[in-house]
Amino acid sequence: MLNYTQLIQEAFRGVVQKALLFVKENGLDEDQALYFSFKTDKVILPDFLRKTYPSEMTIVLENQYRNLEVSEDEFSVDLSFSQRFYTLKIPFSSLIFFSDTGAEVSFEFKELPQENKAPSLETNKEKKPPQKAELIDLKTLRGKKS
16 A cells, blocks of 8 residues: 555655755855754764764754765764764654754654555556546536536
């Protein structure tokens, strides 16, 4: 069965990726900040941050960030902690929340069990034979007469 919830979650992650690509090229507006909350288990971050945030962390891209890089599956950014820059590498699949204050947009991501993920169109080889289509007059369904 097609899992629309998973498809929507993947689409939202794609929106975040495109927003980051835009920010990489154009920077942030003066009144704009990007908030990211994520699970830290698959994130590459310094040990002192992992000890402080063993399961979840929130970061803000606003003033003190640099070296933003965006790929299909993840993004990395250098953020300032205690007046020193550290690199964080965050898979889009780790995101649990995103907000853009300038656009007043936010997304909450749900983590779905692996078996509930939507099948890939390329790997879904179990196809049912096409069924004969039957035309239905919508007027009949609505109870209207011609």
